Amino acid sequence: MANASPLTEPTEGADDRVIPFKVGEAAVRGRIVRLGAAVDDILQRHDFPLPVSNLVGEAAALVAMLGSALKFDGKLILQTQGDGPLSTLVADYSAGGGLRSTAMIRPGAEETAAAAEGAELHYLLRKGHMVMTIDQGPDMERYQGVVPLEGKDLATATVNYFSQSEQIPTAIRLAVGRVQGPDGEERWRAGGIMVQFVPGEGGDRERGEASLMADDDSDAWNRAATLLDTTQADELLDPTLAPERLLYRLFREDGVRIFDPVTARAECPCSKSRIAQVLAQYDRETLGEMIEDGAIEVSCDFCRTVYRFALDADGQTFKE
Numbered sequence: 001m002a003n004a005s006p007l008t009e010p011t012e013g014a015d016d017r018v019i020p021f022k023v024g025e026a027a028v029r030g031r032i033v034r035l036g037a038a039v040d041d042i043l044q045r046h047d048f049p050l051p052v053s054n055l056v057g058e059a060a061a062l063v064a065m066l067g068s069a070l071k072f073d074g075k076l077i078l079q080t081q082g083d084g085p086l087s088t089l090v091a092d093y094s095a096g097g098g099l100r101s102t103a104m105i106r107p108g109a110e111e112t113a114a115a116a117e118g119a120e121l122h123y124l125l126r127k128g129h130m131v132m133t134i135d136q137g138p139d140m141e142r143y144q145g146v147v148p149l150e151g152k153d154l155a156t157a158t159v160n161y162f163s164q165s166e167q168i169p170t171a172i173r174l175a176v177g178r179v180q181g182p183d184g185e186e187r188w189r190a191g192g193i194m195v196q197f198v199p200g201e202g203g204d205r206e207r208g209e210a211s212l213m214a215d216d217d218s219d220a221w222n223r224a225a226t227l228l229d230t231t232q233a234d235e236l237l238d239p240t241l242a243p244e245r246l247l248y249r250l251f252r253e254d255g256v257r258i259f260d261p262v263t264a265r266a267e268c269p270c271s272k273s274r275i276a277q278v279l280a281q282y283d284r285e286t287l288g289e290m291i292e293d294g295a296i297e298v299s300c301d302f303c304r305t306v307y308r309f310a311l312d313a314d315g316q317t318f319k320e
């Protein structure tokens with residue numbers, strides 16, 4: 001905790017940052033995120049129906065909070081699969097701040113997806129699973145947790161995930177919206193805040209053993225979770241309300257300490273050579289079916305960058 005600093009004057013210009021914080025002396029840890037250009041970039045590249053944009057933006061804010069907590073050079077991947085109008089919602093955050101988020105609409109289900117209210121998870125994905133993967137790099141073991149998708153929205157489903165898969169009491173609020181900037185242009189913004197009950201290493205209690213929570217801890221946790229639930233969407237999105245000020249507004253009675261912020265930016269590691277490696281796994285017949293006008297065009301599901309592979313004169317190999 002060497003980098004802990006007492007809460008002083010809030011700073012403005014807080015977009016695309018995740019701020020870790022701690023409430024009081026109890027084992028209540030949290031993160032708050034405010035995404036501006038990062039989420040606007042992600043959502044502008046797609047032409048999703050509004051409810052799908054909302055959900056994809058929420059997923060971006062969520063993985064920024066969860067992924068920025070990783071202490072190593074890894075990646076946190078959130079994936080939900082369902083049998084509703086959306087087949088998949090996937091987002092990831094890489095150490096260093098790279099953020100991606102996207103969704104796959106089932107072919108023909110565009111209108112059904114557009115009819116959802118807000119960012120209804122249970123309508124858009126219906127029945128399915130939520131998978132959280134921590135990828136620690138090529139030579140390290142992957143950690144993966146899987147739970148059934150439960151809850152009306154992404155925040156509730158994630159609280160259920162932590163309860164079932166990790167036994168960590170969690171409270172989360174997420175918000176996405178289009179907000180008019182000083183130049184009159186509307187841009188996407190996303191925000192999120194979460195708290196978890198996480199006793200430190202050592203001691204008698206393992207993390208997440210809620211039944212062994214001391215009374216003081218239990219009170220502090222319940223208070224923090226209740227206060228978090230009062231957070232409004234506009235508080236999470238308002239570019240003129242610094243996240244530090246919101247934290248102070250929520251937790252001033254117990255005291256709140258903030259830690260060094262972590263950045264987030266829209267970044268996709270796709271490249272022509274990576275797509276070429278994927279294409280190389282298909283047989284010639286399959287590739288033949290993908291050819292249009294003498295070339296194969298592949299667009300990245302995350303960032304919509306289009307890669308074009310033109311055929312050589314022999315009609316069988318691809319030009320670089």
Ligand SMILES: [Zn+2]
Binds near residue numbers: 268269300302303304
């Ligand atoms: Zn890409």
